[in-house]
Amino acid sequence: MVRxxxxxxxxxxxDRHYIHEVTSPQAFNGLKQxxxxxxxxxxxxxxxxxxxxTKDQHLTIRDELSRNQVERLAENCKTYGIEYFGLNxxxxxxxxxxxxxxxxxxxxxxxxxxxxxxxxxxxxGTIAFGIGTSEVEMVLASQCILQPKxxxxxxxxxxxxxxxxxxxxxxxYIISEISTAGGTGYFVEFAGSAITSLSMxxxxxxxxxSIEMGARGGLIAPDETTFEYLGKLPSIPGVKDFEKALSGWxxxxxxxxxxxxxxxxxxxxxxxxxxxxxxxxxxGIAVDASIPISDVxxxxxxxxxxxxxxxxxxxxxxKLAGHPIDYVFIGSCTNGRIEDFRAFANLIKxxxxxxxxxALIVPxxxxxxxxxxxxxxxxxxEEAGFxxxxxxxxxxxxxxxxxxxxxxxxxxxxxxxxxGRQGPGAxxxxxxxxxxxxxxxxxxxxxxxxxxxx
Amino acid sequence: xxxxxxxxxxxxKEKFEILESTxxxxxxxxxxxxxxxxxxxxxxTSREGFGENxxxxxxxxxxxxxxxxxxxxxxxFKGKVxxxxxxxxxxxxxxxAVWAIFDYGFRAVxxxxxxxxFRNNSLNNGLLPIIISExxxxxxxxxxxxxxxxxxxxxxxxxxFTILPTGDVARFEINAYKKECLLKGLDDIDFLLSMKxxxxxxxxxxxxxx
Numbered sequence: 032m033v034r035x036x037x038x039x040x041x042x043x044x045x046d047r048h049y050i051h052e053v054t055s056p057q058a059f060n061g062l063k064q065x066x067x068x069x070x071x072x073x074x075x076x077x078x079x080x081x082x083x084x085t086k087d088q089h090l091t092i093r094d095e096l097s098r099n100q101v102e103r104l105a106e107n108c109k110t111y112g113i114e115y116f117g118l119n120x121x122x123x124x125x126x127x128x129x130x131x132x133x134x135x136x137x138x139x140x141x142x143x144x145x146x147x148x149x150x151x152x153x154x155x156g157t158i159a160f161g162i163g164t165s166e167v168e169m170v171l172a173s174q175c176i177l178q179p180k181x182x183x184x185x186x187x188x189x190x191x192x193x194x195x196x197x198x199x200x201x202x203x204y205i206i207s208e209i210s211t212a213g214g215t216g217y218f219v220e221f222a223g224s225a226i227t228s229l230s231m232x233x234x235x236x237x238x239x240x241s242i243e244m245g246a247r248g249g250l251i252a253p254d255e256t257t258f259e260y261l262g263k264l265p266s267i268p269g270v271k272d273f274e275k276a277l278s279g280w281x282x283x284x285x286x287x288x289x290x291x292x293x294x295x296x297x298x299x300x301x302x303x304x305x306x307x308x309x310x311x312x313x314x315g316i317a318v319d320a321s322i323p324i325s326d327v328x329x330x331x332x333x334x335x336x337x338x339x340x341x342x343x344x345x346x347x348x349x350k351l352a353g354h355p356i357d358y359v360f361i362g363s364c365t366n367g368r369i370e371d372f373r374a375f376a377n378l379i380k381x382x383x384x385x386x387x388x389x390a391l392i393v394p395x396x397x398x399x400x401x402x403x404x405x406x407x408x409x410x411x412x413e414e415a416g417f418x419x420x421x422x423x424x425x426x427x428x429x430x431x432x433x434x435x436x437x438x439x440x441x442x443x444x445x446x447x448x449x450x451g452r453q454g455p456g457a458x459x460x461x462x463x464x465x466x467x468x469x470x471x472x473x474x475x476x477x478x479x480x481x482x483x484x485x
Numbered sequence: 486x487x488x489x490x491x492x493x494x495x496x497x498k499e500k501f502e503i504l505e506s507t508x509x510x511x512x513x514x515x516x517x518x519x520x521x522x523x524x525x526x527x528x529x530t531s532r533e534g535f536g537e538n539x540x541x542x543x544x545x546x547x548x549x550x551x552x553x554x555x556x557x558x559x560x561x562f563k564g565k566v567x568x569x570x571x572x573x574x575x576x577x578x579x580x581x582a583v584w585a586i587f588d589y590g591f592r593a594v595x596x597x598x599x600x601x602x603f604r605n606n607s608l609n610n611g612l613l614p615i616i617i618s619e620x621x622x623x624x625x626x627x628x629x630x631x632x633x634x635x636x637x638x639x640x641x642x643x644x645x646f647t648i649l650p651t652g653d654v655a656r657f658e659i660n661a662y663k664k665e666c667l668l669k670g671l672d673d674i675d676f677l678l679s680m681k682x683x684x685x686x687x688x689x690x691x692x693x694x695x
Contacts, residue, residue, distance in 0.1 A: 033680065033683055033684055033687045034680065034683060040660065040662060040663075042677070042680065044684065044687055044688070053527050053528075053579075054578070054579065054580070056530035057530065057531065057532050057580075060530070060532075061674070065674070067678070070681070070684075081527075082527075082528060094528070096528035096529070097528055099528075099530065100528055100530060103530055145578060145580075146577075147577050147578035147602060161578040161602055162578060162602070162605075163578055163579075163580035163583070163602060163606035163609060164532075164580040164581075165580060165606065165609035165610065165673070166605070166609065166673075168674060169673055169674055169677055172674050172677060172678060173677035173678060173680065173681065173684060174684060174688075175677050175680070175684055177662075177676070177677070179660065181601075211515055211572060211575055212515070212571070212572040212575070212598060212600075215572070215598065215600060215601055216601060242576075243576075245575060245600055245601065247601050311515050311517065311575070313515075333514065334512070334513065335513050335515060335570070338513070428519075428524040428577075429524060429525070430524045430525060430528070437547060447517075447519065447576060447577075449517045449519040449576060450520060450542065451519060451520075451523055451542045452519050452524070455523070455525075455542055455547060
């Protein structure tokens with residue numbers, strides 16, 4: 032913290048700033064109007080991810096507005112001296128996938144990006160959160176941001192997860208329990224044996240969706256898993272002496288007996304594979320359960336609940352398992368990492384894609400795409416009838432061509448099932464890569480535990 | 486507090502002092518920023534013009550006709566105050582949502598609960614987010630539905646929200662720094678730029694610790 036303002040927000044110094052094409056152009060315009068430079072260009076990293084096509088990336092982007100946005104980002108990065116991983120660059124990918132895998136996200140950092148899923152980086156024990164474009168401009172102009180102090184919440188998940196239950200199911204379960212507003216105003220620390228036993232990839236998924244409970248950010252204290260992940264990276268920008276950096280990172284954890292404003296405890300054993308039935312990420316149930324009769328216990332459902340089920344074409348009380356689906360999307364900053372594609376591949380191996388399903392298989396980055404090739408995953412996908420696309424945010428927010436048509440059902444490993452999120456009229460069912468894979472091969476909502484390969 | 490002699494490096498924003506207006510009611514809960522402005526309209530590179538696509542998919546049918554059931558298409562409901570439901574502005578951090586609401590003509594949004602990033606974005610753009618109790622919000626929605634000419638008065642200096650016909654007065658919270666920014670039409674960048682020396686000192690100290 033640089034300075035505390037009396038009765039106001041704190042001035043927070045930002046160690047790492049990520050930018051992308053959609054929420055940065057207006058910020059650069061602001062700098063131009065003021066005639067000021069980027070204060071610390073070496074602390075900002077840029078990528079094109081939100082609106083880019085996932086096919087034929089070597090060609091010009093067809094959509095004129097999207098092309099213009101990407102070109103503006105390239106131009107701005109050049110003008111202001113910012114490192115840019117554009118389309119076709121070997122380091123290109125979704126901003127929250129490339130940050131960790133390229134070693135730009137390190138324990139103890141303060142990290143912001145004009146994107147709500149910046150909370151992802153909290154998996155490394157960072158203070159990471161999404162900001163608006165005005166704040167992007169502030170960071171570019173001063174490397175600082177004004178932030179009110181959030182309240183602190185601790186969510187502990189103890190115990191062992193059942194087979195077929197993933198970190199996506201953990202976070203979807205928590206959000207279904209506390210609602211999309213349950214974390215608003217809080218910074219959340221995730222802890223407990225079910226969390227510490229997770230890989231870095233799985234932890235990133237948990238922190239990624241902390242924004243879906245309204246939280247400002249989510250974090251997990253760095254431990255041996257974190258250090259091992261960092262130690263295996265080919266290089267870490269700005270870190271010359273790994274051992275020295277490591278000894279600093281090892282000091283980062285909540286103090287013993289730290290006081291939280293709110294503490295919640297869950298049991299990992301009570302979590303099943305999850306799926307959403309409504310139009311916000313809090314409307315989730317176990318994949319073998321029935322849709323609730325009402326969102327208000329013992330009372331008539333709210334207008335929002337009725338509107339939501341109408342939009343989805345579902346009825347209160349109905350079972351989801353067995354309901355036919357049309358699309359499957361695996362990818363996004365939530366589940367677009369190598370482990371996710373391994374899990375999906377493991378389930379579809381030796382099976383065939385259902386004829387009624389269109390699948391969008393979108394790696395989170397060029398590096399993930401490379402690994403998929405190296406590990407022979409692409410071959411497994413192709414043998415099962417799936418086509419693997421090129422990296423990008425794709426159908427998670429459908430700014431590019433990867434839209435789900437009106438009224439169609441998509442089982443999606445992304446993070447938001449809002450009305451129209453995957454295209455106007457699209458019906459999104461959020462789930463883990465395993466549940467998505469089960470739907471992809473059966474053509475209907477299916478409990479992945481029935482299909483697991485050993 | 487803000488340094489009053491700050492050099493303003495841009496056009497000052499619109500000041501917010503007292504607002505008296507009728508309201509547009511949107512009593513739905515969990516309205517996310519994807520509904521306020523769908524992602525397919527985020528390809529612009531300026532801040533202007535987003536108002537025409539505010540609540541696009543609720544305002545227009547799939548074939549592009551105005552949906553007569555939606556509140557913005559009902560001529561009796563007008564005004565500069567959007568009265569929303571609980572957990573308004575959740576989801577994506579897109580500031581475009583605030584630009585769209587502002588561009589459409591709203592200057593304040595009232596709810597019992599706002600998503601964090603949306604609230605920050607609003608304050609950074611001269612759109613005042615006002616939190617009132619759930620009971621008062623419910624009452625206000627009923628009043629407006631029964632009589633669309635129901636006016637409210639917002640006094641930022643005094644931090645009061647008044648429903649004029651009933652005389653209900655609620656005090657709303659806003660941090661003193663942000664309040665002053667809104668009253669004067671200043672923004673954070675002027676403040677941060679004035680702190681550059683301190684920021685540089687901070688950087689030096691930090692690198693010495695490492």
